[in-house]
Amino acid sequence: MNKKTPKSYENMLEVKNLKTYFLTDAGIVKAVDGISFSLRQGETLGIVGESGCGKSVTNLSIMRLIPSPPGKIVDGQIIFEGTDILALPENELRNIRGNKISMVFQDPMTSLNPFLRISTQMIETIRIHQDISKKEALAKSIEMLKLVGIPAAEERIFNYPHQFSGGMRQRVMIAMALSCEAKILIADEPTTALDVTIQAQILELIQKLSKKLNTSVILITHDLGVVAGMCENVCVMYAGKIVEKAKTDDLYKQPAHPYTFGLIQSVPRLDKAKDGKLFSIEGQPPNVIDLPPCCPFHPRCHKVMDICRNQYPPTVDLGNSHEVSCWLYAEHKELADA
Amino acid sequence: MTKYIIRRLLGIIPTLLIIITLSFFIVRVAPGGPFDTEKKLPEVVMRNIEAKYHLDEPLVVQYGRYMFDVLRGDLGPSFRYKDHDVNFYIFQSLPNSMILGVIAISISIIFGISSGMLAAVKQNTWVDYLSMALAVVGISVPLFVIAPVLQYVFAMQLGWLPTSGWFTNGDGWQTILLPAVTLAFADFATIARLTRSSMLDTLRSDYIRTAKAKGMRSSSIIFKHAMKGSMLPIVSYLGPAFAGIITGSVVVEQVFRIPGLGKFFVQSSFNRDYTLIVGVVIVYSVILVIMNFIVDVVYSLLDPRITYK
Numbered sequence: 300m301n302k303k304t305p306k307s308y309e310n311m312l313e314v315k316n317l318k319t320y321f322l323t324d325a326g327i328v329k330a331v332d333g334i335s336f337s338l339r340q341g342e343t344l345g346i347v348g349e350s351g352c353g354k355s356v357t358n359l360s361i362m363r364l365i366p367s368p369p370g371k372i373v374d375g376q377i378i379f380e381g382t383d384i385l386a387l388p389e390n391e392l393r394n395i396r397g398n399k400i401s402m403v404f405q406d407p408m409t410s411l412n413p414f415l416r417i418s419t420q421m422i423e424t425i426r427i428h429q430d431i432s433k434k435e436a437l438a439k440s441i442e443m444l445k446l447v448g449i450p451a452a453e454e455r456i457f458n459y460p461h462q463f464s465g466g467m468r469q470r471v472m473i474a475m476a477l478s479c480e481a482k483i484l485i486a487d488e489p490t491t492a493l494d495v496t497i498q499a500q501i502l503e504l505i506q507k508l509s510k511k512l513n514t515s516v517i518l519i520t521h522d523l524g525v526v527a528g529m530c531e532n533v534c535v536m537y538a539g540k541i542v543e544k545a546k547t548d549d550l551y552k553q554p555a556h557p558y559t560f561g562l563i564q565s566v567p568r569l570d571k572a573k574d575g576k577l578f579s580i581e582g583q584p585p586n587v588i589d590l591p592p593c594c595p596f597h598p599r600c601h602k603v604m605d606i607c608r609n610q611y612p613p614t615v616d617l618g619n620s621h622e623v624s625c626w627l628y629a630e631h632k633e634l635a636d637a
Numbered sequence: 638m639t640k641y642i643i644r645r646l647l648g649i650i651p652t653l654l655i656i657i658t659l660s661f662f663i664v665r666v667a668p669g670g671p672f673d674t675e676k677k678l679p680e681v682v683m684r685n686i687e688a689k690y691h692l693d694e695p696l697v698v699q700y701g702r703y704m705f706d707v708l709r710g711d712l713g714p715s716f717r718y719k720d721h722d723v724n725f726y727i728f729q730s731l732p733n734s735m736i737l738g739v740i741a742i743s744i745s746i747i748f749g750i751s752s753g754m755l756a757a758v759k760q761n762t763w764v765d766y767l768s769m770a771l772a773v774v775g776i777s778v779p780l781f782v783i784a785p786v787l788q789y790v791f792a793m794q795l796g797w798l799p800t801s802g803w804f805t806n807g808d809g810w811q812t813i814l815l816p817a818v819t820l821a822f823a824d825f826a827t828i829a830r831l832t833r834s835s836m837l838d839t840l841r842s843d844y845i846r847t848a849k850a851k852g853m854r855s856s857s858i859i860f861k862h863a864m865k866g867s868m869l870p871i872v873s874y875l876g877p878a879f880a881g882i883i884t885g886s887v888v889v890e891q892v893f894r895i896p897g898l899g900k901f902f903v904q905s906s907f908n909r910d911y912t913l914i915v916g917v918v919i920v921y922s923v924i925l926v927i928m929n930f931i932v933d934v935v936y937s938l939l940d941p942r943i944t945y946k
């Protein structure tokens with residue numbers, strides 16, 4: 300294979316039947332249990348779902364950054380540019396991390412090294428994979444910090460992380476991830492610590508840069524509003540599984556899964572707020588330890604049927620790449636078989 | 638920072654005054670005196686001796702007199718050893734203990750940190766088990782067992798090193814090795830275990846995950862990102878450990894026949910040699926206080942979150 304001409308793949312990334320479990324004292328936590336999705340070049344894919352549904356674990360698995368023990372990727376494939384990341388040796392994995400795929404972590408307060416200056420950490424990020432001088436890397440880092448809206452970046456870059464606020468640290472993380480110019484950017488709730496105006500700016504920046512470099516983006520978020528504005532496709536996760544996958548427009552217009560429906564309804568909207576009452580999904584997300592074979596959403600579902608309590612639903616293709624895992628859409632034959 | 642250093646150094650003075658005062662009174666409160674013997678001395682003789690050492694004066698007067706001397710750098714006459722005063726014994730023996738202690742602690746730092754790091758990086762492999770087993774030996778086997786074993790192997794069987802002595806019989810640095818290694822064992826063990834656990838903690842932290850996500854090699858991650866954070870507990874351990882080790886060890890000095898300070902710690906207490914006891918306590922305290930000060934400074938150099946003003 301000729302390495303100089305990059306082959307084009309229809310899918311930049313293909314996650315197939317990924318299972319990541321944590322072996323804890325309480326039992327096996329099936330944090331991610333058999334999920335599949337793909338990401339095209341230049342596509343922005345949203346992953347939404349309640350806290351603890353496995354969004355971060357999914358993306359840490361892609362980078363092979365699951366803490367082990369207790370975590371273990373027990374099954375599946377993650378195909379990036381035709382090779383399975385899960386089968387790569389350590390040195391080839393390093394060539395992907397921060398070079399082909401870069402990541403913004405969810406916890407800005409702890410994800411920067413408190414003992415090193417921001418400048419050191421940013422320059423290092425750039426120079427691991429790009430062959431440029433320290434001076435150039437510094438200039439580039441300052442430029443990136445300015446882009447994410449750090450005031451007086453030329454001076455502040457020599458600060459230590461503790462001298463930055465939470466929101467500023469998150470922006471540093473984003474600047475650092477963007478400076479990699481990777482083919483895939485994974486952003487795990489990149490704007491949670493930011494106020495609304497900055498949030499919009501940052502998301503716009505991610506969008507602009509990804510357009511410019513034709514980067515694919517996986518955007519993890521709680522915020523369905525953000526998804527609507529940024530993502531072409533969305534995966535809805537629940538208890539370690541993808542319950543619905545669709546083009547963003549379709550998902551909003553015709554949410555198929557009762558959980559998705561609930562999520563969309565519970566977004567506060569100005570035009571509806573007048574009646575005063577917000578929709579909310581009753582109950583708690585399930586404990587993913589020792590889940591029985593059933594639809595994990597059934598205790599909270601307002602359309603629950605008998606079969607939902609006994610068996611996990613099949614995945615049904617509703618057309619136009621809209622997939623849902625719910626018994627409501629199952630064929631009669633499948634219902635009869637079950 | 639300079640201001641802080643000056644303030645800290647000034648703060649050392651009251652600390653030392655309190656230590657001196659306390660030890661002055663505590664040794665005198667303890668039962669028995671420096672001139673108690675099996676057979677009771679005649680009344681007159683006793684009286685004479687007490688007068689000579691001012692023990693007949695009220696305690697407060699003795700204290701004033703002693704403080705006055707100490708502040709001029711004179712630790713007074715020994716109550717037991719008639720030939721010289723306390724200053725002489727301390728300044729004759731302290732350098733020996735210091736040389737031995739510095740070498741011993743260097744050995745334990747070098748081997749402790751490297752084996753602790755290896756153990757952490759190769760967690761749950763034979764490297765880990767081996768270095769932790771060695772550490773358990775170091776912690777649980779007492780010096781008076783380790784010393785004869787080393788003497789037997791390296792001096793008597795292999796004949797590489799002298800059994801004992803201190804720059805005697807034409808031997809130079811060779812005399813330092815065995816006692817230094819013996820002395821290093823305990824601190825080596827503690828440092829190795831501390832390093833291992835703190836390195837493991839650090840390696841689990843989020844910022845190490847960030848470094849991995851950048852595609853750094855594990856060796857750079859350890860040295861550039863994990864090292865500083867995981868050295869903090871070792872630095873705070875080293876302060877008091879250093880003070881302890883350079884003020885000598887009775888066992889090692891006895892076994893290897895080294896003229897060090899350690900023996901005075903024990904002998905002076907048995908003898909109720911008031912001035913010598915307080916003298917060695919002062920020396921130890923000065924070193925300890927200085928070491929703690931250095932620890933704080935090193936801490937602030939390692940951790941940018943700590944700033945002293």
Ligand SMILES: Nc1ncnc2c1ncn2[C@@H]1O[C@H](COP(=O)(O)OP(=O)(O)OP(=O)(O)O)[C@@H](O)[C@H]1O
Nearest residue numbers: 321328330349350351352353354355356357369587
């Ligand atoms: N190190 C770990 N040990 C044990 N369980 C873990 C560990 N990390 C994650 N989990 C479990 O995996 C599940 C999924 O966690 P994950 O962090 O992916 O949630 P999330 O969807 O990102 O939630 P949030 O929106 O709060 O970030 C949770 O039940 C969590 O308890």
Ligand SMILES: [Mg+2]
Nearest residue numbers: 354355356405
């Ligand atoms: Mg998360």
